[in-house]
Amino acid sequence: MRFFARNCLPPPYDVSVAPSRPNLCTVFDAGKICISPLTVICTRSEEGRHLLRSSVSVQHYIAQLWILVGNIRGDVLPGDPGTTSEGFIPMLRTSWALTNFVCVSESEDPDKATLPLSNYIHAAGGVKPVVITLLKYIRRITRDAVAVEEPRSWTTRDESVKLLHLYTTGLKYSFLFLQTISRQDASCRAQLIRQGSIRTVVDAITQISPRILVQANHELDFHPDMGLAERQNVLWSGYSYIASAIRDADDGVTGVCQAIDAGLLQTLTNALVCPAHANCRDHPPRGRMGDIELLFLLATFFIYHRVVQSITRHWYFFVQNFSRTKQETRDEGLGIALGLVLRSTIDAMKHRNVEPINVHLYRCSGPGCSMRVSKFVSKKRRCSGCLISIYCSEKCQRTAWRNGHKKWCQVLRCTIGPWGSREIRTSLQVIAGFETSSISGKVKEVETRVREAQQQFPDFSNTLVLMLDMTVYPSESHVLPVHMLEQFPGGDPIWPEIAAEIRQRSDSPPKGYMFSVVKVHLGNSTFTLFSPSTALRMAFEDQYFLDDEVYNSEDEDETDDSKTLGDQDLDYDSESLHNKRYDV
Structure with a gap:
């Protein structure tokens, strides 16, 4: 790692006044050599993961190459001979998501000392480059996942299924990376919210959920690594980050507004037609901060005027999606939770518009x-x-x-x-x-x-x-x-x-x-x-x-901002839905 950092990556100083370096290895060669060993180390060796968390030179190399790969244009690394397959850079991105998450995560053994997050942030160039690059990774991995061809057989041997598994795994570790640096560093948490991290995560979930929440067959749905439960855990990793960003922030109202404006409620209504793996044999229950728990957390912020404004702007589309998918609901638990939250949105808008005003x-x-x-x-x-x-x-x-x-x-x-x-x-x-x-x-x-x-x-x-x-x-x-x-x-x-x-x-x-x-x-x-x-x-x-x-x-x-969408139409729709709410 120290050799690659010194001889392959762009130097952190002015090249014009520095002595020339021998052309021993290119950035492309360094990335190609490291991708497989680092993946194996991160997944199979506890001592290897501890090395990534405790070695300054290793973290410096990984952080610098991560920044370089995240900001390249055209998916071409310096030194690329042009003879490799087109999927090398996307594969490097997804593997790098796992490696970087391991670098900043906590050690399995509390007695082993690890480097602070500040060491990684310093090697990557500061908080803002880390945040911007991470959000770029999420957007690009999402784009690669959406571009995968529709699987022909939905088996573990299908190439499209393998690619979807690879990209969604990269998204999962990117979401976990988000949650880890947000929890460990207040400046990272604030900068993530400022750069629209919640909106980015919601967009990613919205785009990939129709591709991965597919009930195929017994062989694939109950597979330990590629099954439906593991695919849903990818989404819940994103939901968990959104929840932690709201709960740990000084201003959780801004995070809630960002989630609602990004269409989180509409995304969750679309998930009603997806099967609930918690009701199936051998499938684990929902995580502690899954979709339902996130919904209930959002509902605790419906008492704030700014949140009600965001609800009012998107309430019609939320209700329209809910009415459309209600007849096809397969996840009954999520359907009940959405029905409760829908009633709370109606109550919030009514409380804001009630007369006399303040x-x-x-x-x-x-x-x-x-x-x-x-x-x-x-x-x-x-x-x-x-x-x-x-x-x-x-x-x-x-x-x-x-x-x-x-x-x-x-x-x-x-x-x-x-x-x-x-x-x-x-x-x-x-x-x-x-x-x-x-x-x-x-x-x-x-x-x-x-x-x-x-x-x-x-x-x-x-x-x-x-x-x-x-x-x-x-x-x-x-x-x-x-x-x-x-x-x-x-x-x-x-x-x-x-x-x-x-x-x-x-x-x-x-x-x-x-x-x-x-x-x-x-x-x-x-x-x-x-x-x-x-x-x-x-x-x-x-x-x-x-x-x-x-x-x-x-x-x-x-x-009064309640006049923005036309109170007469809104009150009529609210009342009509309120009268039918017990049909949910």
């Missing part, structure tokens, strides 16, 4: 002030405490403070999280809608949770709080003492006072608990928020005159 986003929060944001004379004033209330003037701000905002400012602050996330602040209406519908749909479950909490915490029976956990799908309910809530100022004396006012002003006061809170996540960050529905209603219900002028937002600078 008036405080478009009008001055001063009591009785009808000034709209677009008519503010000077730059709008936003309360630095709650980050929600906006005012047209200092006078309105002082008046609102004296008329109750002094007390509710802290409550609103607890409603948007400790860091005042913009995603949460702009999504309060949708979160409040899911909160209200969840509580009303779980009345008996909540009563059971209250009784259990009263028995478990007898000394705190007067300070119980209902927590709706929306970080999982379907959402779960828990009842805990207020001081046991995470990231929530439960010990502040304001909460018993507010609980009393909530009970006094509410038409149907909660029984057995003071108030509700909502647990949400934005990826790797989790927040416990005070009830958005309660906070918005009680902080603003006395400050506005809800007349027609409130909803006339044609000249507002912060317009």
Whole structure:
């Protein structure tokens, strides 16, 4: 490896001022000599894999040649005599996907020291070249797989079946490579999302799934290496990367929007007609983050306004595909999961479009002030405490403070999280809608949770709080003492006072608990928020005159994005599908 790196690969310095090197071996020869031994080492030798993970010179050679092969044009390496078969470079790409994954993966033996990921990234030229080259590999391997001729016999001896197996294996290790560097390095994870890695993976799955999810015959479907289970695991490796990128990111909302805009929901509806190998003999069950698990993870982000916007843009095509494939469903588990997620998309769009809209986003929060944001004379004033209330003037701000905002400012602050996330602040209406519908749909479950909490915490029976956990799908309910809530100022004396006012002003006061809170996540960050529905209603219900002028937002600078697709058509389709949802 050291010899090839010194004598075959382009030097990392200016060739014009360096001494000439002997022409002992070309890049083509080096790649041809290494492809088979490295593949055997990666698949059959634990000590060999450890060598790839621990040798600086080996990693430098592999990383540099990987970058070189990933960026060549015309599939011709320097030194290629032109007498080889046309499939050499595609085969080199797929084999290199396995080798590079082994280089950055964790060792089987935890006692053996391996090189950090930074060594590989440095040899490859930095984070950005690694990310861009990896995405190029995925796109080119996908292109090669799609270009394979339709197999004639669908047997293990058919050349087309062998090529499909080779390319899909290369895709599998490319997906695993994505997941590994994304998990180990935060800068790689952020750069991958920025370069559209989720979109690239979804496109690859969309293109190759019709070619590999084919139920052929007993011999091929139950083959340990080329069978249907192994082919589906290729796709689930891609799904696993998408899930890990969303869960581990600081901004998981962007990853979810990228997946939805790339057509992930439509791709999953097309998979309904494919057989579910989990129901077949000798076939393993779905992976921990397979297609269904990824669907449920996406559904936990339907509470965010930006995600609902993406759903709205693609909802018609999603429903159309689902209706078309529902009659031919062969994967019943995936069909049930898609039906549940479809209902959640309908609920999300309804919660965003429900009236009255969040008036405080478009009008001055001063009591009785009808000034709209677009008519503010000077730059709008936003309360630095709650980050929600906006005012047209200092006078309105002082008046609102004296008329109750002094007390509710802290409550609103607890409603948007400790860091005042913009995603949460702009999504309060949708979160409040899911909160209200969840509580009303779980009345008996909540009563059971209250009784259990009263028995478990007898000394705190007067300070119980209902927590709706929306970080999982379907959402779960828990009842805990207020001081046991995470990231929530439960010990502040304001909460018993507010609980009393909530009970006094509410038409149907909660029984057995003071108030509700909502647990949400934005990826790797989790927040416990005070009830958005309660906070918005009680902080603003006395400050506005809800007349027609409130909803006339044609000249507002912060317009409602729900008007983009035509609300009348959307509401009609949503209602008609909602009425038929139990047929799924």
